[in-house]
Amino acid sequence: MISFQHVSKSFDGGRDFAVRDVTFSVAPKAFVVLVGDSGSGKTTLLKMINRLIEPDQGAVSVAGEPVQSVAAFSLRRRIGYVFQGIGLFPHMSVAENIGITPLLLGWPKPEIAARAAELIDLVELPRSYLTRMPSELSGGQQQRVGVARALAARPSIMLMDEPFGALDPVTRDTLGSEYRRLHESMELTTVMVTHDVMEAVILGDRIIVVRQGEIVADGEPNELLVEHPDAGVRALMDMPRRQAERVRILMQERTQRE
Amino acid sequence: MNERFAASARLLPDYLSQHVLLSAAALVLGFLVSVPLVVAASHNARVRWPVLGFASVVQTVPSLALLALFYPLLLALSSASKHVFGHGFSALGFLPSLLALTLYSMLPILRNGVTGLTTLDPAVIEAARGVGMTNRQRLLRIELPLAAPVLMAGVRTAAVWVIGGATLSTPVGQTSLGNYIFSGLQVEDWVSVLFGCIAAVALALVADQLLGLIEVGVARRRPVKIWFGVGLLVAGVAAAGAASLASGSRSSYVIGAKNFAEQYILAAVMTDRIKKEGYSSTARVDLGSVIAFRALASNGIDAYVDYSGTVWSTVMNRHDSLPRLQMLDEMRVQLRRDHGVLLLGALGFENAYALAMRRDRAEALGIRTIADLAQHSPDLRIGGDFEFFARPEWRALRDRYGLRFRQQRQFQPTFLYRAATSDEVDVISAASSDGRIKAYDLVVLEDPQQVIPPYDAIVLVSPARAGDPVLRRALEPLVSAIPIDLMREANYMVDRDTNRTQPGKAAQWLESAIHLN
Numbered sequence: 194m195i196s197f198q199h200v201s202k203s204f205d206g207g208r209d210f211a212v213r214d215v216t217f218s219v220a221p222k223a224f225v226v227l228v229g230d231s232g233s234g235k236t237t238l239l240k241m242i243n244r245l246i247e248p249d250q251g252a253v254s255v256a257g258e259p260v261q262s263v264a265a266f267s268l269r270r271r272i273g274y275v276f277q278g279i280g281l282f283p284h285m286s287v288a289e290n291i292g293i294t295p296l297l298l299g300w301p302k303p304e305i306a307a308r309a310a311e312l313i314d315l316v317e318l319p320r321s322y323l324t325r326m327p328s329e330l331s332g333g334q335q336q337r338v339g340v341a342r343a344l345a346a347r348p349s350i351m352l353m354d355e356p357f358g359a360l361d362p363v364t365r366d367t368l369g370s371e372y373r374r375l376h377e378s379m380e381l382t383t384v385m386v387t388h389d390v391m392e393a394v395i396l397g398d399r400i401i402v403v404r405q406g407e408i409v410a411d412g413e414p415n416e417l418l419v420e421h422p423d424a425g426v427r428a429l430m431d432m433p434r435r436q437a438e439r440v441r442i443l444m445q446e447r448t449q450r451e
Numbered sequence: 452m453n454e455r456f457a458a459s460a461r462l463l464p465d466y467l468s469q470h471v472l473l474s475a476a477a478l479v480l481g482f483l484v485s486v487p488l489v490v491a492a493s494h495n496a497r498v499r500w501p502v503l504g505f506a507s508v509v510q511t512v513p514s515l516a517l518l519a520l521f522y523p524l525l526l527a528l529s530s531a532s533k534h535v536f537g538h539g540f541s542a543l544g545f546l547p548s549l550l551a552l553t554l555y556s557m558l559p560i561l562r563n564g565v566t567g568l569t570t571l572d573p574a575v576i577e578a579a580r581g582v583g584m585t586n587r588q589r590l591l592r593i594e595l596p597l598a599a600p601v602l603m604a605g606v607r608t609a610a611v612w613v614i615g616g617a618t619l620s621t622p623v624g625q626t627s628l629g630n631y632i633f634s635g636l637q638v639e640d641w642v643s644v645l646f647g648c649i650a651a652v653a654l655a656l657v658a659d660q661l662l663g664l665i666e667v668g669v670a671r672r673r674p675v676k677i678w679f680g681v682g683l684l685v686a687g688v689a690a691a692g693a694a695s696l697a698s699g700s701r702s703s704y705v706i707g708a709k710n711f712a713e714q715y716i717l718a719a720v721m722t723d724r725i726k727k728e729g730y731s732s733t734a735r736v737d738l739g740s741v742i743a744f745r746a747l748a749s750n751g752i753d754a755y756v757d758y759s760g761t762v763w764s765t766v767m768n769r770h771d772s773l774p775r776l777q778m779l780d781e782m783r784v785q786l787r788r789d790h791g792v793l794l795l796g797a798l799g800f801e802n803a804y805a806l807a808m809r810r811d812r813a814e815a816l817g818i819r820t821i822a823d824l825a826q827h828s829p830d831l832r833i834g835g836d837f838e839f840f841a842r843p844e845w846r847a848l849r850d851r852y853g854l855r856f857r858q859q860r861q862f863q864p865t866f867l868y869r870a871a872t873s874d875e876v877d878v879i880s881a882a883s884s885d886g887r888i889k890a891y892d893l894v895v896l897e898d899p900q901q902v903i904p905p906y907d908a909i910v911l912v913s914p915a916r917a918g919d920p921v922l923r924r925a926l927e928p929l930v931s932a933i934p935i936d937l938m939r940e941a942n943y944m945v946d947r948d949t950n951r952t953q954p955g956k957a958a959q960w961l962e963s964a965i966h967l968n
């Protein structure tokens with residue numbers, strides 16, 4: 194569905210590489226999570242898929258076609274994009290925000306309205322919110338609208354850049370698992386960036402660990418959770434295991450006392 | 452007081468409508484030019500600083516100077532267009548005012564627009580790209596709407612500046628609320644000055660409030676507010692347009708006047724004479740000295756009164772001295788030949804530059820002539836109007852008599868006479884037809900070497916009207932009809948300290964005094 198062939202990107206003319214010689218591909222309907230330290234190149238990788246960033250070298254293709262084969266704006270209309278900044282348009286109502294890509298694609302007005310209503314149900318917000326302005330919504334509600342906006346034009350690919358990073362842990366968890374269900378039911382291909390390894394382990398079918406612009410590990414969560422030859426990856430994957438271990442011990446102590 | 456107020460109020464429809472039209476045109480033009488520049492500047496730092504830099508520099512040019520600079524520029528353009536297309540355009544009045552004010556309006560719009568567009572939330576911009584907008588769609592759907600409130604705040608500032616600045620378009624021949632201020636200042640009619648100031652302030656406040664309504668409407672997305680504000684603004688401009696059309700169609704002859712009482716009076720006499728012939732006529736007052744002749748030569752005005760010495764030196768560039776009649780003859784021929792302008796005739800009095808002193812002071816020092824004055828000049832102070840010390844007459848006097856004063860100061864003409872009586876200066880430049888010479892008991896010093904050329908008041912007619920029978924019938928009876936003492940008296944009615952008369956009233960008095968009523 195998505196493939197990278199020897200892709201490199203430098204923002205300073207080749208002294209430092211944000212992404213260096215990366216090759217990987219994503220199968221249809223996969224849920225791939227990119228993890229890594231801040232500045233490791235995750236966002237750059239993601240944005241090269243919908244051409245918000247153009248690679249210096251190598252080839253990126255989507256659905257078998259090189260991304261450069263169509264105009265960037267029309268590529269982006271076919272790919273859902275959600276990011277940490279949310280970026281709702283503050284001067285448009287929730288319905289207008291959700292309907293923006295269909296509008297750009299020239300859908301008829303009633304169809305856009307129907308789609309907005311359908312999506313507001315899907316992200317579990319009351320329909321009365323369609324007429325609200327983004328400033329009248331909480332952070333979690335805003336990101337629900339962000340997800341709905343990305344899904345509006347029925348893309349088959351969703352790109353998500355730390356989509357729930359700015360939300361409180363409970364909301365983050367709820368939205369994460371709700372989105373996972375949407376991913377299943379709508380048969381989406383999802384590439385999500387996060388720095389929260391726990392989130393990656395819970396949501397992803399596949400985890401790609403990025404360090405200094407290169408892929409250092411790539412596999413299913415349970416593969417990476419067992420011993421990995423790279424010390425950094427081991428340390429990274431240790432975290433969810435240790436946390437789970439601690440929770441398990443706590444639960445055990447409690448049952449023993451009872 | 453009441454009479455003065457009523458006189459000012461009568462002029463309001465004309466002055467206000469001209470002012471509104473000029474300001475609105477400048478603001479709309481400024482907005483239309485600025486918005487594309489704002490877009491270019493906010494997307495490209497290399498465009499940004501020259502654009503903002505240029506606008507800032509324009510802003511530092513005093514607005515009056517900016518207006519004045521456009522006049523010669525347009526004059527050159529006009530004569531170039533005459534060369535190329537066969538006809539020029541009026542370099543006077545509306546056009547230079549419009550261009551200068553347009554430039555003036557641009558800085559706040561540019562600055563606010565660029566600020567508005569460059570400080571947008573980057574997350575929103577990225578989202579606009581992410582949902583698949585083209586650059587154009589992003590600009591129109593996201594960037595401009597979001598920057599609009601800040602941009603509108605800039606438009607508001609620009610409107611206030613333009614409405615204030617438009618009062619300065621009077622000296623380049625554009626009627627505006629500034630006419631109240633400039634004319635009022637000349638004849639010390641403070642009611643008129645105040646009337647003009649208050650009218651301009653009120654207009655600025657109203658425009659500011661309406662634009663503020665639009666600004667709030669844009670910021671809060673209340674279309675009702677936006678359309679209400681726009682509707683009222685458009686209605687105001689349309690009303691001004693209608694008023695100006697109505698007064699414009701009424702007036703078929705335009706008489707020019709420079710900026711002092713005698714000119715106002717003579718212009719009023721001339722318009723009155725034309726009206727008596729059954730034709731409409733208006734006066735365009737407060738023209739700069741040189742601008743008046745250029746306006747006439749380019750048919751911007753139909754007739755006005757100038758002075759032979761002024762035309763001789765500033766228009767014809769002559770610095771020699773000829774006997775009166777010979778000078779007039781030569782002038783008549785040359786003006787017709789070089790400019791197409793008709794010298795209809797001399798009115799019968801002179802308004803020459805002269806040097807005057809308080810009588811008691813002159814007698815105490817034993818000064819009767821400029822030659823006497825020269826011996827005392829190192830101990831004395833001289834005052835002149837703004838033009839005087841730059842004029843060839845002054846240089847000639849100074850050099851021929853060897854005048855060297857202790858101090859040299861410039862005054863507004865009104866304050867000049869007072870400066871002489873209140874002992875701020877000892878000698879002043881005076882106009883020989885000025886009523887205040889007699890009233891303030893000043894003596895005019897003789898010019899034994901005849902350095903100052905004759906300054907006969909002459910009626911000049913524009914090339915287009917040179918053969919016009921109405922104008923001839925109306926103005927010919929004025930030739931050789933106004934003696935100096937009557938002119939002085941009429942001038943004094945307008946210039947005196949108390950119980951002043953409106954120039955129009957003084958004109959009526961003068962007409963009856965010379966039996967033309």
Ligand SMILES: Nc1ncnc2c1ncn2[C@@H]1O[C@H](COP(=O)(O)OP(=O)(O)O)[C@@H](O)[C@H]1O
Binds near residue numbers: 204211232234236
């Ligand atoms: N637009 C840009 N201009 C210059 N440098 C950039 C730009 N975007 C990212 N970088 C640099 O590229 C590297 C990778 O950044 P990014 O992909 O955003 O990392 P991550 O998303 O993993 O935190 C960082 O060193 C970052 O500073």
Ligand SMILES: [Mg+2]
Binds near residue numbers: 235
């Ligand atoms: Mg990132």
